[in-house]
Amino acid sequence: MSGTLHLVAVPIGNPDDLSSRARAALHEVAVVAAEDTRHFATLARHHGIETRAVSYHDHNEETRTRELLARLQAGEDVALVSDAGTPLVSDPGYRLVRAAIEAEITITSLPGASAVTTALAASGLPPHPFRFLGFLPRTSAARRATFAAVTQDAATLIAFEAP
Numbered sequence: 001m002s003g004t005l006h007l008v009a010v011p012i013g014n015p016d017d018l019s020s021r022a023r024a025a026l027h028e029v030a031v032v033a034a035e036d037t038r039h040f041a042t043l044a045r046h047h048g049i050e051t052r053a054v055s056y057h058d059h060n061e062e063t064r065t066r067e068l069l070a071r072l073q074a075g076e077d078v079a080l081v082s083d084a085g086t087p088l089v090s091d092p093g094y095r096l097v098r099a100a101i102e103a104e105i106t107i108t109s110l111p112g113a114s115a116v117t118t119a120l121a122a123s124g125l126p127p128h129p130f131r132f133l134g135f136l137p138r139t140s141a142a143r144r145a146t147f148a149a150v151t152q153d154a155a156t157l158i159a160f161e162a163p
Contacts, residue, residue: 001075002072002073002075002103002104002105002106003030003071003072003073003074003075003076003077003078003105003106004072004077004078004105004106004107004108005068005072005077005078005079005080005096005097005100005105005106005107005108006025006029006077006078006079006080006107006108006109006110007079007080007086007087007088007093007097007107007108007109007110008022008025008026008032008079008080008081008087008110008112009022009082009085009086009087009110009111009112009113009114010022010040010043010081010082010083010084010085010112010113011043011084011112011113012084012085012113012115012118013084015042015043015046015047016046017112017113018043018047018112019110019111019112021110022110022112023047023049025079025108025110026044026047026049026051026079026081027049027050027051028077029051029076029077029078029079030051030052030071030076030077030078031051031052031053031054031068031071031076031078031079032044032051032052032053032054032078032079032080032081033053033054033055033056033064033068033078033079033080033081033093033096034053034054034055034056034081034083035055035056035057035081035082035083035091035092036055036057036083037053037054037055039083039084040053040081041053051079054067054068056068056080056092056093056096057091057092058092061092061093061095061096062095064096065095065096065099068096069096069099069100069103069105072100072103072105073103073105080093080096080097084113084115085112085113085114085115086111086112086113086114089114089115089116089132090134090135090160115160116132116158119158120156120158123156123158125156126156127156129154129155129156130155130156130157130158131150131153131155131156131157131158132158132159133146133150133157133158133159133160134159134160135159135160135161135162136159136160136161136162138162
């Protein structure tokens with residue numbers, strides 16, 4: 001029998017915002033795939049989670065997807081976490097989810113913090129419709145092109161800016 005892939009939302013800022021379901025899942029899985037294992041280690045220490053974490057980022061996503069899929073197919077449960085918020089919003093992971101779907105692996109998504117909906121709720125702008133642009137390009141020209149492409153959009157626009 002195959003394992004389960006758990007997509008686990010983690011706190012955006014306050015580590016005590018981790019849900020009880022997320023905490024239980026992170027305790028119970030065989031391994032946690034984290035974009036940055038150092039970020040996860042801080043959260044894990046805070047909650048007494050001793051589960052092993054492996055890195056899962058843009059530079060190892062292809063190889064790590066195969067490794068994690070093999071573990072899932074062998075019956076192990078795996079959690080995927082972001083550095084902050086809900087996984088896959090602006091970080092790697094869709095390849096793992098797609099591979100799990102194709103392999104008919106059970107996937108659960110544990111809700112929690114999302115910077116997108118937090119920003120929308122606090123904006124005072126109309127929430128329907130809204131459009132998420134992801135991270136804005138770093139160069140001025142590319143940013144102008146992005147904004148030019150959406151100027152006719154009647155939706156509230158939400159974008160991330162890299163620190």
